[in-house]
Amino acid sequence: MLTKDLMKFRRRGEYLKPVFIETADNRLLELATELLTVYSSTGEKTMTRGEIDELAAPVVKGWHDLTVAKGLHKLITDRCEYSQPEHFDYPAMRKQVFLKAAELLGNGNLSYEEYAAAITEKEDLKQFATGDVFADLPENERLSVFKTLYPRELLERYNVAQVQALLMYASELDIKVGANNAAELRRLFKYLKFFRLLAKIEEIKAPAGCKGMHFVRMQVSGPASMLDSLRKYGMQLAVFFPAVCALPKWSLKAEIKMRNRNGRLVLDEKSGLVSHYRNFSAYVPEEVIMFHRLFKQKVEDWKIVGEAPFIHNGRELFFPDLSFEHESGQVFHLELFHRWHRGELAKRLEYCSANPDSKLIIGVDRALLKNGFDTELNNNAYFSDKGFLFRDFPGVDRVRKLLNKQI
Amino acid sequence: MKQDKGPAKLSFEAGTLLLENLPLSRLPIELLRKIKWDERVGCHRAMAYLYAPLVLALRDADCPYEDYAREFKPLTLTLNTDFELRSHQKEAFDAWKEADCRAVTALPTGSGKTFLAVNAIKHLSRPALIMVPTIDLLQQWATQLEEFFQQPIGMLGGGAKDIKPITVTTYDSAVIHMEFIGDKFGLLVFDECHHLPGPVNRIAASMSIAPFRLGLTATPELEDEPTEALNEYIGPLCCQIHIDQLEGKVLAPYATRQEKVKLDDDEAVAYQENRKLYVDFLKKHGITFQQRNDWARFIGLCARMPDGREVLNAFMEQKRIARGGRAKVRRTWELIQEHQGERIIIFTAENDTAYMLGRKFFMPVLTHRTKVTERKEMLEMFRSGEYPVLVTSKVLNEGVDVPEASVGIIVSGSGSIREHVQRLGRILRASEGKQAVLYELISERTSEENVSRRRREHRAYRRSGKSFRRRY
Structure with missing residues (x-):
């Protein structure tokens, strides 16, 4: 992530325009290569932080635009881990x-x-x-891990990082996205949940020339964003952004509130940004991976199938977490509600009560019960039939039992 | 979510309150301004810190309500001590209780703020979260609270994540975790609460429902910091007691000695040359450091202008000479020798000078870079006297309890009044026959003379007959 001093943007009236670099520019590619080479150099012994800084300094300072060079360098240093010197205790x-x-x-x-x-x-x-x-101060630590990347990727990340740096000062994103299929949208929603953000979502008509694509509008923010211009969710919005620009069609509006430098950020896919979130798997929590593995081992007549579709209730979209297919061909979807999904759960119960034939089973984290949902859940006929409680993450046996009850 | 006609319902969600069936027309206008309708969940929402005013307003208006927000219950606590509150502590404690247990108290370092907090926790007997600015203070508070209450104390921060009915956390960790634990505590204690008003730290206060709050500070209203945030999230300043009011009684008698040190000839020449280069550059570009962005402008010009690199080096060099010239190092060694047998803390403005002195004198250096285990050991050995001298940059400025220290040597510092008062506070804890002395070494005919003048603008330094000045 780029720090405030490394941000580059211009003001055009009320708009803030990030200053992107040309990712195909040969001179910039050379600069990126030189910087990456400093960190990738192989030898018997990796270099110390101080030695690396000494080597990188002339490359950074020799570049005509110091902010760009420092920014690229910062993105590289974010990918490094260092270890302590070992001569002495x-x-x-x-x-x-x-x-x-x-x-x-x-x-x-x-x-x-x-x-x-x-x-x-x-x-x-x-x-x-x-x-x-x-001698064991940080400048003497040795580089132990460097997650390398290609020069072009570094330049692409720099451009995305410029947007992210501005979004650190946003409290809400207004985005419209278009996806080729439900799976792409679903991935976006996984990121939304993963970064503990809330959204008001509505399906919108695909614009001309985008026939067959799914379009939604999302107003994304944190629970307290509407109450206080807290910077708390800036980081969550910033790390969510690459999931947005990974989609084929997207546009974004955000109000940026920096001291004396407020402005509006408006961007879309024509900005040419390249997302590095190509694969959600890197962000799948351990318990989810474990659930998949155990389900496969323990359950024979059901299997977890690809991407769950979204459900449209006429106003909003819901995205189940998992879909299960029985050997008979019947498919059921599972949506999980954790302690921060109180509002979502209330809406889902309302929807399911009105649509009792839904193929949706509902898992509720016990942490939500204290919010008065114990009575509400006990009295809800849909939940009695198609719901269950769990602590932190559901167990395979509990899910299997409920799935079997549906057949 | 449907809004029916039942009683109002309050629940906690991610640092906020979800409010269903709220009788808006019966709530005071100043509260209504802070509550908003949230379309995303179909009910009203407010920041969690408004829990107490909301509940009181509902009670005042005789409105029935169901409280699902609070996840704490009264505790049974016994205090393992024979100590009683001293008169100044009792004055502060009573003032805090009169302010509905939601207020800030300002007491000098060493006057027993921890014991005041211990009594507040006992008085309320509700789960309590104590917020502190540093990891050293986290350890220190946890150890002391464990002794007072004879029960395990939770810690959050510095690698620990253990929530217990009484928990100590750093402000940083509280900011990260409060959206998950904001419903678990009835009392928040803010140690060194002047850290709270920042845009990030205040999240720690605003996302908790704790109805009772105690702010502790030695320096509440210095340097134009906004006090509205303290008012809003903790409460008003209910009691302020100054260092000089407690000197010789609760605090050790003390002297402050400003010593002007003459630079070595070669360093004096180098200082003047480098200073001239730097000051001429500032004049040429109209930089006065009166504007907020002047520092950024200076750095930007240094990066862009052909002579910028040379000017930046000159700036660094003149600063280095003034802050840590050879004459100061020699004088520091003499003072260490003069105060043999006493516990000495050496303060510097930045880490480089601290490590320079540590290398030169083979003495422990405590900075933010010091690893937790080593920093804990250094403090313990300094307290026990195994290490008679400790060199530090800023991490010991506030809070850390080193009652045995009686000598402070400020080799260099900023112009901050708060920093200077806090450094004095480090050596003021009273003990039998203790006479504390704080030396301030100033490089003569350098910019340090102005810096020193700025930071001494406090009543603790203005007493007649107590300050000494000497030239070397």
């Missing part, structure tokens, strides 16, 4: 040095030279104390 050795120093200080007036010599000449401390006793 530094904290333990330091302790010995400090204790010796304390002892000498308590022994009466010594000149500084006598004091220093008594420490650096002590046999068991000599090697350590004559070097840098704080």
